[in-house]
Amino acid sequence: MNGLNRLVDGALADAVLVRNMVKATEHSLKARRSVIEGHYPDWEAMRERAHAVRRRSLDENAALWAQAEAAIRRRGGEFVRAPGPTAAVGSVLEALAPYKGSPVVKAKSMVTEELGLREAMEAEGFEVHETDLGELIVQWERRPPSHITAPAIHLSREQIGRLFEAKLGVPYTSDPVELTALARRFLREKFLAARAGVTGANFIVAETGTLVLLENEGNIRLTTSLTERLVAVTGMEKIVPTLDDLKVLLRMLPVSATGQFQNGTTSFIPLGRGHRLVVYEGYRRALLDDGEFRDILLCIRCGACLNICPVYGLVGGHTYRSVYPGPIGVITGPFLSGSRKPEAGSRGEEERREAGDRSRQKAEGDKQAAGGRHPSLGPDEGKDGRSGRRPRADSKLETRNSKLASGNLQLSSLCGACTDACPVKVPIHSIILKLRAASPKPPMERLAFGTGRALSVPGLWRFATALGALLPRFLADRLARPWTRERGSLGLARGDFASLWKKRRL
Numbered sequence: 154m155n156g157l158n159r160l161v162d163g164a165l166a167d168a169v170l171v172r173n174m175v176k177a178t179e180h181s182l183k184a185r186r187s188v189i190e191g192h193y194p195d196w197e198a199m200r201e202r203a204h205a206v207r208r209r210s211l212d213e214n215a216a217l218w219a220q221a222e223a224a225i226r227r228r229g230g231e232f233v234r235a236p237g238p239t240a241a242v243g244s245v246l247e248a249l250a251p252y253k254g255s256p257v258v259k260a261k262s263m264v265t266e267e268l269g270l271r272e273a274m275e276a277e278g279f280e281v282h283e284t285d286l287g288e289l290i291v292q293w294e295r296r297p298p299s300h301i302t303a304p305a306i307h308l309s310r311e312q313i314g315r316l317f318e319a320k321l322g323v324p325y326t327s328d329p330v331e332l333t334a335l336a337r338r339f340l341r342e343k344f345l346a347a348r349a350g351v352t353g354a355n356f357i358v359a360e361t362g363t364l365v366l367l368e369n370e371g372n373i374r375l376t377t378s379l380t381e382r383l384v385a386v387t388g389m390e391k392i393v394p395t396l397d398d399l400k401v402l403l404r405m406l407p408v409s410a411t412g413q414f415q416n417g418t419t420s421f422i423p424l425g426r427g428h429r430l431v432v433y434e435g436y437r438r439a440l441l442d443d444g445e446f447r448d449i450l451l452c453i454r455c456g457a458c459l460n461i462c463p464v465y466g467l468v469g470g471h472t473y474r475s476v477y478p479g480p481i482g483v484i485t486g487p488f489l490s491g492s493r494k495p496e497a498g499s500r501g502e503e504e505r506r507e508a509g510d511r512s513r514q515k516a517e518g519d520k521q522a523a524g525g526r527h528p529s530l531g532p533d534e535g536k537d538g539r540s541g542r543r544p545r546a547d548s549k550l551e552t553r554n555s556k557l558a559s560g561n562l563q564l565s566s567l568c569g570a571c572t573d574a575c576p577v578k579v580p581i582h583s584i585i586l587k588l589r590a591a592s593p594k595p596p597m598e599r600l601a602f603g604t605g606r607a608l609s610v611p612g613l614w615r616f617a618t619a620l621g622a623l624l625p626r627f628l629a630d631r632l633a634r635p636w637t638r639e640r641g642s643l644g645l646a647r648g649d650f651a652s653l654w655k656k657r658r659l
């Protein structure tokens with residue numbers, strides 16, 4: 154049994170996990186359906202419009218970022234392009250270096266998960282607190298989020314109660330109101346003490362250089378307004394041309410993500426003085442020029458494809474061995490892990506940019522060290538181009554972005570529900586099929602297809618079925634494990650269909 158099968162079996166055997174997953178995803182699906190049916194009779198037309206907006210964001214990506222950069226710089230903000238993870242992490246560390254003495258509050262962000270930013274900051278001596286309740290829970294749990302928008306979806310309130318008891322030293326409770334109040338009290342102290350904050354970005358509006366952040370808890374509003382220094386990190390695909398274009402996405406995101414007609418709070422922050430925007434390119438740059446797989450970048454990280462996926466809904470996010478779980482994780486994983494290279498653009502270009510960036514970082518670091526300031530990165534770069542100072546303590550975190558993520562291609566029933574649910578029309582299941590066709594087949598699949606080809610020769614077919622009919626049923630089933638574990642028995646009838654047919658007609 155391979156590693157992926159073991160993980161799947163482990164997840165399915167965990168009755169609490171399966172119950173938590175089914176309950177949470179079904180609730181979200183039901184809510185989504187009722188909002189769409191009740192408020193958006195033109196949902197399909199909205200999907201077309203959202204798709205067109207996202208497509209323009211990719212088609213005109215360079216020009217749109219130039220526009221955003223000009224607007225941000227005009228207001229005195231800092232704009233940093235990070236060609237690779239080292240540059241992205243380094244830029245954040247450098248911007249926050251003067252704030253090391255006080256807590257740093259951090260909003261939920263998938264791109265910073267991708268970069269391992271919080272762990273890199275902790276390794277540099279920062280005290281970092283996730284401020285989204287779900288993200289705080291998984292930070293305490295020392296596990297990656299198991300969902301894009303609901304990081305602690307895998308846990309029941311009883312499990313969360315135990316975690317709070319251990320972490321905060323409070324009496325056990327599983328009451329959601331009490332648990333929320335405890336988290337609130339803990340976080341309020343951190344917010345009041347923090348001088349710097351880190352966020353991701355739902356969108357950046359090109360025409361105004363505005364950072365747009367959606368949330369329900371108010372923690373992002375506090376992170377961005379109580380601190381004197383704000384660093385936002387975004388993937389290069391998150392640009393939107395105009396405020397008018399943003400409208401359709403703002404209506405669709407909360408419905409698709411949490412089944413809400415409207416999310417609690419949306420912040421529009423015109424980036425300027427005291428702000429730094431780090432635009433992370435990484436594998437996205439080459440993917441942008443890739444004719445076949447470019448549509449992956451249309452994604453707005455809503456999580457609807459996770460909630461509707463029959464596989465994700467049972468096994469949960471930690472089975473995927475990738476920072477992005479579910480269907481979007483299945484198609485992002487191979488590129489994120491580097492096991493699949495986009496066709497055009499080229500990895501070489503990314504590596505050259507990364508190398509150039511490293512030498513710039515080093516020069517900058519030396520300069521800062523000479524001036525007594527904190528160098529953003531030392532010379533100890535890891536083999537993977539990340540800071541060599543990234544923590545290696547937790548093996549659960551190690552699995553993120555691992556090469557194993559390409560094995561996730563098997564975690565799909567190809568039912569196409571993800572594609573239908575996607576608000577921006579990412580053709581998810583078609584991409585899974587293309588990636589599967591281009592990747593090495595698992596041994597069992599090779600065996601099955603090889604056998605199929607061999608048995609298409611009539612003589613061999615007759616011989617094999619005659620031989621198979623002699624095998625006792627239990628032996629045939631045992632030989633065909635694991636196929637027969639989930640499916641009907643393989644015992645063959647004595648006499649095949651062709652010979653029965655011949656007899657009857659005679």
Ligand code: SF4
Pocket residue numbers: 301409451452453454455456457458459481571574575576577578579581
């Ligand atoms: S692929 Fe579509 S449904 Fe899935 S997270 Fe991205 S935008 Fe949402």
